[in-house]
Amino acid sequence: MPSRYWKSLNERDRPHDREDHATRLDAEPDGASRRDFLRLAGFSVAGVVASSCSRAPIRHAIPYVAQPDGVVPGRARWYATTCGGCAAGCGLRVKERDGRPIKVEGCPDHPLSAGGVCAVGQAALLSVYDRARFRAPQLRGVASTWAVVDADMRSRLDTIRRGGGGVRVLTSTVHSPSARGAIGRFLDTLPDAAHVEYDEISASAILDAHLVTHGVRALPRHLFERADVIVGVDADFLGPWISPVEFTAGYARRRRQASGPLAWHAQVESRVSLTGGKADLRISMAPDEADALVFDVADIIENGRAGSGAAGMLAERLLAARGRSLVVAGSGDLAMQIRCNRINQALGNYGSTLDLGRPSQQRRGDDRAVARLLQDVRDQRIAALLVSRANPVFDLPGGDVLTTVPLLVSFAERPDETSAAAHVVCPDHSAFEAWGDSEAVAGVASLTQPTVRPLGHTRAFIESLSMWAGAPAPAYELVRRTWRETIFPRQTAVPDFDRFWDATLEAGHAAVSAATTAGAFVPATPNSNRPPAVPDAVHLVLYHKPAMPAGEHSYNPLLHELPDPVTKIVWDNYASIGPGLAAARQITTGDVVRIDTGGQSLELPALVQPGQHDRVVAVALGYGGAMTERFKTIGHHWFQSRPTVGENGRIGANAVRFVRVDDGRRGTTASGVTLTRTGRTHALACTQDHHTLTVPARLAPAGGERWPIVQDIAASDLASSEPGPVESPANLWPEDHPATGHRWGMVIDLHACTGCSACVVGCQIENNVPIAGKDEVRRNREMHWLRLDRYFSEDADGQHMASQPMLCQHCAHAPCETVCPTLATLHSEEGLNQQVYNRCVGTRYCMNNCPYKTRRFNWFEYSRDPGTEHLILNPDVAVRSRGVMEKCTFCVQRIQDAKIEARRLGVPVKDGDVQTACQQSCPAQAITFGDMNDPTSRVAVAARDRRGYTVLEALNVRPSVTYLKVVRQSSVAVAESEHDG
């Protein structure tokens, strides 16, 4: 029995609404003659011919004076580098065309990211071309020069050296060996100086817990691909938690594999996260209940006590997979993290699924050090504070006090709350302009190399520090020196440093020995107090969205326009409320509610989120920053347009005021919250119900059964199911239609897909897809060629989520092609559904006739917003103008390039030569693309999988995209099979 999937509460609870929609589709056409209208309209075309008789404008060709070696104008070059989007340190390849980086892709052989790159990493490329960046250093808010700033800084630091007073460097996690060295050398020149790190998504409690349980303050590397049983407790590890691409790659590797035991994943969570949606068993619990549950699990596993209920079941599963299991918690509570460590230790997971010998450096932040810093500032013991890659005034609770420091230096790339209060702003390069390095996981050393000349008079952070430390050197020299002295000796494979450097620069990364000591387990006193449950209290849960993991990205319109993978809302943050709580308080989606924790309050629009626990209100952090004020003018302005920003002039509201600080650690939950309706409403832009796929009854096959859009299969039925999609015998193409040459096709594995939305941003940047703005999205006018449809389903294992990447299906019987009056969309010899922009006159018939709703219409000149952001445009893809239909092309520019290169070299196109942008970026490698006419190609093999099906198969439009069914492991079935085995 396949699960029933629904997109929204409306659809679940009032299925007749959906029937109405279907009934409308079922109605026979009323006989109005479109053809008659066309016949008449055709005459009017004649009058348009003889206008605009000007000659084409004169265009120039400006060659190099001397063409540099290896540079060929019009040909892309690829540079290996390291992502600077967050601290995960994924490997990148940056595509550079004619001197500017235009696309970011994952580095396929990188030991952490394994070829994937997340939405944030790809969108971060826009940071280079951001027009609001600082172009020059600033002294007390006025643009200045580096010479003046350096003189000023030197004299101020000399005063501090003589007069005393603390100096602190406050940063987010720094795992760059060069930057750590530069900070250290700078601090050594000052009497009372220290480096303080903190992370906006803090893992401080995990590090502190390991100090207690293992004697080292370190974050173990989580190896999800080795785990047969994963229990996550409010840890969104497929979302923004620690290292999303690395974890998704490991997690999905187990889900894609054809043989071997299926991994089983249980997620205990209060809100609805991406990770919880993928779990085989999802347990919805308020944070206090989850604390008690982990206590019980620890108690059962450590003390061998018999358990019952959820705790007993989880413990039984974990014990059955000793050494092959993993328990992770996202909590900021030290006691909880210590319990987790003790469970993992008792299960023997250290050394297998948790690696403390080569620990992760992706989170180094120490919340207690930050708390001490804030106290020192309050006590006026700090004379100077240097802030790099952090915005503490915005994202630290009580961070306002930092503006009182006598000398506040900001290294921000663009104006933010901290730089606004800073006395000196020394703008840093963007990650694509600077030399740098990182060691995200001990032993994985990688380099960052510039791919474009700095666009403004910016300077690398490490250059500024070395200048003030009295030993000025360019960043390249600093990085090279660090590598010669500290990284190169840690390997023996290459004896010559220059060769080692060149090889690392080419590959982007190098494996070296880990210079750390694994901690030994210290049997600390177990925390014997079972955490008390607060039965009726409503909890506030603060989280970060996968697409907006930190406030530092809130300048980025690509990420604001990217629908949240779970709620599908764009351009806002909101208070998510479970359906039960919403019904009790009579709150509906869009009502503005006031959240009050006693000391603090905030007004936000409400969103009723199915699956969320009824004692929980969830609010995303990272919104409401000063950087979002720029979006006042985004989008097309016409008489009915409404602004993208809210009433406060910004995107969303900043909920950092609710972050609780206990014992110096930041906690993201609060209990005892009151929720009141304000009576006002706020329109949220949600893409979820925009595109509903259904088959009209009169077109459905005999029996009238409508086949589900998302299909799943029980793990126990896998072996016995029929292979591949079944094609109807009715074929529009003649029998003798040649099947030579290529026929491009795609296979998408819905079981591997997590919904992370990296593909959406990859497609958007590759194909010059414009940003429409909130108001246009509200009017169903989002422009993404590739969208992720999110469906929920419920069974005994809780609520599941399925994300279905939906793009042009390049149907062999394409319904759009037959209705185009100008033949602007038609079929190619290679099975592509082509869209010819020059021919399109914008009738939008194709859009109406597309059963998959994947066509996008340019209602306005979305792309004509002038600014340096245009430099990111891909010169190989046309920029569409107003009145033109567009849609996924299967990245035809990449297909053409691969074919042309193969022809130039006189070789055939090999399987894997063409990778679409979505396929390349997918961290889960859920997308396969290639030639279906080659029976040995990976895509043809994948399409014959037992799980294969095509969406809306009943229509017999013969799509070129095959989906692989979601595999459902019923917890009961797994338990039985384990007993059998």
Next chain:
Amino acid sequence: MNQRITAIVLATAVVLATAVLAARSGVVHLPSNQQDYEPEQPIAFSHRLHVGDLRMACLYCHPNAERSRVAGVPATAICMNCHRFVTAPLGAVRDEEQRAAKAGQTPRLVVSSELRKLFDAMGLDERLQSSPGTPPRPIVWTRVHNLPDYVAFDHRPHVAAGVTCQTCHGPVETMERVRQTSDLSMGWCVNCHRAANRTGIGGRAVRASIDCSTCHY
């Protein structure tokens, strides 16, 4: 009334037919047709001299045609490969040598007026020495062959298939100043692709796709 409508329709048809015929015959160009465009260039570079008389290969100066979508205008440094030594027509150099021999002087460096522009762009002084005060700057040529928007042309497959440069660019070896000899219209492209599929190129069978997405994406 009906007669009047018929007359208007007929008159429109006649005007349109005349316009189309005139455009087809090459007497008048429609706005988008730049055939016979022959703009003046910043330096009077002669393809007739270099390709026609001196028999230089096209790919010597335009090597990117083989490996990039754009053939490109050569970097100024490519010109200097020869013009470091060739600074004026041979006759002018001989005259100066004779004059100097008569006067018993060392001959002066003769630089023709057009090559002076090249040396200026390279930042070279009268004695062809570079000086830090005059950095080289690129020459701003005027593009002759401009394709319409929304079309992606790539040189690589054409060169690889053995299409000669002259097939599209005309007899460049006879041109003092480069002129656009083809109309670069879609019909012109597609007709050539169809013909190539029928007859092959240089006796070799080829597959020249006429799919829209070959050029439009």
